[in-house]
Amino acid sequence: MNRQKIAILTDSCADVPAHMAKTEPIFIVPLKITYSEGSYSDGVDITARQVYQRLPAEIPKTSLPDGATITQALQQIKDEGYEKVLAIIFSSGLSGTYQMVELIGEEFPGLQVAAFDTKSGSLGTGATVLQAAEYLRQGKTWEELLSLIPRLIKNTTVFFSVDTLEYLQKGGRIGRITWVAGTMLNIKPILTFAPSGELTSIAKVRGRKASIERLCDLVYEKYTPGSRVNIMTAHGDAPQDGELVKKVLLSRIPAFVHHYESEIDCTLGVYVGPHLLGAGIQILEEDM
Structure with a gap:
């Protein structure tokens, strides 16, 4: 336990690798999947x-x-001797989890809970959680953390390449004509999180190879050579393409503090379908 007795609470949409959650003061609440x-x-x-x-x-x-x-x-966190909690949660634009955690945390006895809406998900939320854990290892104070986490959220950008339009059509997010035409043209939309925390389309390309290139281009456009950054890559049941995204992105940004990789949570998968690819960047400015 860190000297300040600070724990991190997040949700299963953060895609924090299980082995990392076990070695850090990270507690994960699962979302529900109903069949x-x-x-x-x-x-x-x-x-x-x-x-x-x-x-x-x-x-x-x-x-x-x-x-x-x-x-x-929260009770488990308290029972293990922690006194403060950084709750770093999935986008409020897609889920009510943040509001629920904030409400319960405010009333929970014996714990000081600071809730943060990442306005992101998957590798975006996960990178913020893992960087917060890094700050704890560095001995950052509670007050410093309350200032650093919002800056991390602001400086974290992720993009996702959708492999099929089928699930966007089934969910009513695009029309049937758009689905049919897009499928015939092999269109691969690229999504990102809008400032509201909702997913929005930022680009459309034809073919998987081109979508991977564009995905990495978008991340690279956020990079300033010489800056301190974390790089993130992830896939939704597409490990070979996930490795290709990783290879391309790391060849373009070879200098980074951490590279985080994971499997994209099924919450986003249900929204847009399988074989999703993700890449992102987190700019670190704590020493600027």
Whole structure:
């Protein structure tokens, strides 16, 4: 435990690798994945890969953690001797998880909880969580952390390449004509998080190879040579393409503080479909 007794709380949409969560003071509350036969806890009794593999047969519903799950996580944090909590949570533009955590945290006895809406998800939220853990190892004070986390969120940008338009059409996010035409032209939209925290299309390219190049171009455009950055790559049940994204991006930005990689959570997968690719950058300015 760090001397200031500070823990980090996040949700399963952060895609924090399990081995890293076990070695850091990171606690994860799972979102709910509901099928016709019952509900599962994301990352607990169902994996992202299992959800991706079941998508052709059934698109599940996703929902935020219930209050009891959040309360249980906070109680565990308190029982383990922590006194303060940095709650770094999935975008409020796509989920009510942040509002729920903030509300319960304000009333939870014996813990000081500071909740942050990352306005991001997947590798964007995860990188913020892991950099916060790095700050804890460096001995940053609670007051410093309360100032640093919003700056991290502001300086974190992620992009996702969608492999198929089918699930956007099934979810009512694009029309049938757009779906048919886009599929015939092999269109691959690239999404990012808008300032509101909602996903928005930023580019459209034809073909998987071109989408990977454009994905990495968009990240590189955010990079200033010589700056201190974290780089993020991820995939949704597409490991070979995920490795290609990693190879291309790291060849363009060879100097970085950390490279975080993970599998994209099934919450985003349900929204846009399988074989999603992600890449992002986090600019570190704490010593500027």
